[in-house]
Amino acid sequence: MDPLTGLAIAAGAAGGVAVAPIALGVIGFTPVGVAAGSYAAAMMSAAAIANGGGVAAGSAVAVLTSTGSEQVVWVNGGAGTAAVVI
Incomplete structure (x- = not known):
């Protein structure tokens, strides 16, 4: 694999980690639970x-609910940046 491909894969993975909590919140999986009237609520009802x-x-609903309730904190260290779930 050439270095440019590796860089593109790393950037895509980092972007996915950064966007996932936002996307889950948009569809209704929030840190305080499933938002009433949201797409997530409809999924939970159907399940x-x-x-x-x-x-x-x-x-899938249980995993997304758990993932949406976690808080992601970005930690900047000497070796780079990491996402830490608390």
Whole structure:
């Protein structure tokens, strides 16, 4: 792999990490839970109906809810920048 391709992959990965919390928030997976009336709420409702009243652990909705509730903090160190989930 040439250096330019490696750089493009690294930039894309970093961009994905930076944009993911924003994208989850836009569709309704927020740090304080699922926003009422959002796309995430519709997903949660459909998952609960399909599972007889509860959202299955490990399902896409459960994982997105957990991911949306995490706070991402950017840490600048001597070797570079890292995303730390707290």
